[in-house]
Amino acid sequence: MHPAVLLLSLASAAVADPGCIPRTSASQGFRLIVNVTDPSKDFSPSINGQQFTNAHIGPSQNRGIVVPSAGAVFYQNGTYADIDKHTLQIINDAGSAPGVFPQTVTYQQESVDTFGQGLYINGGALSGGVALSRLADPYSYLSILEGVVSSTLVVCSQTIPYYGDDRKFNVVNWVQATRDSSGTSVKVPEGCAPINLVAECAELAPLPEGAYSSHEFAQEVRCYEKVADIDWSKYSF
Ligand SMILES: *[C@@H]1O[C@H](CO)[C@@H](O)[C@H](O)[C@H]1NC(C)=O
Numbered sequence: 001m002h003p004a005v006l007l008l009s010l011a012s013a014a015v016a017d018p019g020c021i022p023r024t025s026a027s028q029g030f031r032l033i034v035n036v037t038d039p040s041k042d043f044s045p046s047i048n049g050q051q052f053t054n055a056h057i058g059p060s061q062n063r064g065i066v067v068p069s070a071g072a073v074f075y076q077n078g079t080y081a082d083i084d085k086h087t088l089q090i091i092n093d094a095g096s097a098p099g100v101f102p103q104t105v106t107y108q109q110e111s112v113d114t115f116g117q118g119l120y121i122n123g124g125a126l127s128g129g130v131a132l133s134r135l136a137d138p139y140s141y142l143s144i145l146e147g148v149v150s151s152t153l154v155v156c157s158q159t160i161p162y163y164g165d166d167r168k169f170n171v172v173n174w175v176q177a178t179r180d181s182s183g184t185s186v187k188v189p190e191g192c193a194p195i196n197l198v199a200e201c202a203e204l205a206p207l208p209e210g211a212y213s214s215h216e217f218a219q220e221v222r223c224y225e226k227v228a229d230i231d232w233s234k235y236s237f
C-alpha cells in the first residue's frame with residue numbers, strides 16, 4: 001500500500017498504529033510541556049518545551065503559567081469509573097512536609113476577556129474538568145473535558161493582577177470554539193500562541209507521613225520520555 005493511503009486510512013479509522021505515533025512510557029508523575037501547535041504564532045524566543053507551573057495569586061489559588069524549566073510535577077487522580085464519568089483530577093502536591101496538600105488544575109468559565117479564559121491550579125479536592133487525553137487519542141496531552149465541544153489552550157504574554165502592571169508572565173488560557181454558518185472554529189487571541197501541554201514522564205515524589213494528599217488513586221498514564229526530542233513532522237493526524 002502507498003504510504004499516503006495507509007496514513008489516510010489510519011486517520012479516518014482513528015486507530016493509533018504504534019508505529020505511527022511517538023512512543024509513550026507509563027508513569028504516575030508527569031510534567032506538562034508546551035508544544036506550540038501553530039509554529040507561526042510562536043513567541044521569540046520560542047516557548048516550545050516550556051513547562052506548566054503555578055503563579056501564586058492568593059490563599060490556595062494559583063494562575064497557570066509556563067516557565068523555561070523546573071515545572072510542577074502532576075498526577076492524574078481517580079478510579080476507572082472516574083475515567084468513564086469524566087471525573088478525574090490533574091493534581092500537583094504543594095506545601096511543605098508534613099502538610100503536603102493537593103492542588104487541582106481547573107478552568108474557570110469567566111467572562112471572555114481579550115486573552116481567553118483562565119486555567120488555575122487551586123487548593124482542595126475540586127472537580128477540575130481537565131484530564132489527559134483518552135487512549136483513543138494518538139497523543140497524550142492535557143484536555144478540557146466537560147461539555148466543551150472544542151477548545152484549545154493558548155499561552156499569552158500578559159500581566160497577572162496580583163503582581164502589578166510591570167511584570168509579564170506567559171499565562172496559560174483556554175479558548176472555546178465558536179460556531180457559525182461556516183462551522184466550528186477556534187479563534188486564537190491576538191498575541192497568543194495555541195499550544196498543547198504534552199505529558200512528559202517524571203518521578204512522583206513519595207508523600208511524607210501525615211500528608212493531606214494521597215497517591216492511592218494516582219493513575220499510570222501515557223507520557224513521553226522527552227517531549228523536546230519528538231519530531232512531530234514524522235506523525236500526521
Ligand atoms: C505539536 O506541534 C506540531 C506543530 O509544531 C504539530 O504538528 C503536532 O501535532 C503537535 N503535537 C501535539 C501533541 O500537540
Ligand SMILES: *[C@@H]1O[C@H](CO)[C@@H](O)[C@H](O)[C@H]1NC(C)=O
Binds near residue numbers: 077078082089091126
Ligand atoms: C482522588 O480520587 C478519589 C477517587 O475518585 C477521590 O475519592 C478523591 O477525592 C480524589 N482526590 C482529590 C484530591 O480530588
